[in-house]
Amino acid sequence: MALGDERRAAGVTMRAIAARLGVEAMSLYNHVAGRDDLIDGMVDAVFREIELPAPGADWKAAMRGRAASARAALRRHPWAVGLLDSRDQPGPATLRHHDAVLGALRTGGFSVAMAAHAFSLIDSYLYGFVLQELSLPFTDRAGFDEVAGGILDGLPSGDYPHLAELISEHALKPDYDHAAEFAFGLTLILDSLHPDER
Numbered sequence: 001m002a003l004g005d006e007r008r009a010a011g012v013t014m015r016a017i018a019a020r021l022g023v024e025a026m027s028l029y030n031h032v033a034g035r036d037d038l039i040d041g042m043v044d045a046v047f048r049e050i051e052l053p054a055p056g057a058d059w060k061a062a063m064r065g066r067a068a069s070a071r072a073a074l075r076r077h078p079w080a081v082g083l084l085d086s087r088d089q090p091g092p093a094t095l096r097h098h099d100a101v102l103g104a105l106r107t108g109g110f111s112v113a114m115a116a117h118a119f120s121l122i123d124s125y126l127y128g129f130v131l132q133e134l135s136l137p138f139t140d141r142a143g144f145d146e147v148a149g150g151i152l153d154g155l156p157s158g159d160y161p162h163l164a165e166l167i168s169e170h171a172l173k174p175d176y177d178h179a180a181e182f183a184f185g186l187t188l189i190l191d192s193l194h195p196d197e198r
Contacts, residue, residue, distance in 0.1 A: 001042055001045055001077065002020075003016055003017060003020055004042055004077065004079040004080070005076070005077055005078070005079065008078070008079040009039065009042075009079040009080075009082075009083060012035070012038060012039065012042070012079075013035065014028050014029075014034070014035055014038075017038065036089075039083065039087070040087050040089050040090075040091060041091065042080070042083075043080060043083050043084060043086075043087050043090075043091070043094065044090070044091030044092065044093045044094050045093070046073055046074075046077050046080045046084065047084070047091070047093040047094045047096075047097045048093035049069075049073040049076070049077075050066065050069045050070045050073050050097055051065060051066060051069035052066070052096065052097060052100040052101075053065065053066050053100050053101060053103070053104035055103070055107075056107065057104060058108070059104050059105055059107070059108025059109075059110070059195070060108075060190050062101075062104040062108075063101075063104065063105075063118070063122055063190055064186060064190065066101060066104075067122060067126050067186055070123075070126055071126060071129070071130055071182060074126075074127075074130045075130065075133065075134070078134050081127055081130050081131055081134070082127075082131075084127070085123070098119075101119055102115050102116075102119060105118055105119065105195075108195050109195030109196060110193075110195045111195075114193075114195065118193050121189060121193070122186075122189060122190075125185060125186065125189055126186075129181075129182050129185065133178075133179075136178075144171075144178060145172065148167050148171050148172055149167075149172065151163075151167060152164060152167045152168060152172070
């Protein structure tokens, strides 16, 4: 996991792991079948970090809490964003996670089909938001202000009035928090989902 966090998934090789552990690469095959087996285990470990919906919890609260927890896990492990649902041998934590999310939706009154739609919609938004966050050219408020201010200063006067307005009157306000955009979008999605729709 640490190697993936440092080098992304492509950097997780049998040779690199062996070097980190101070052993020969061939000795790893006594414990795993190969790199795919390692990636499967890493993905399952990320799912283990995601807070599961509590049984009987309100479905909206459960989805909100699970999405926030998943976002935090994916920010800790950026390599995992494109891999979470890519494995054809899901581990027990992955299966437990998916079952708990579907269970919270079904208990909340969603049909099987609507639970599938809701799960897909929420995760598409979640993964997309995290991908966007991870690609931004800043990591903190000071960096954000520098980038946004630089863009604003570089705009030809009058050529991009709506962009200039957004930056100066919204993004550069002291209380602006880009991360709050996640909660806003998630609320829109959750408010659009209704258990009784088929």
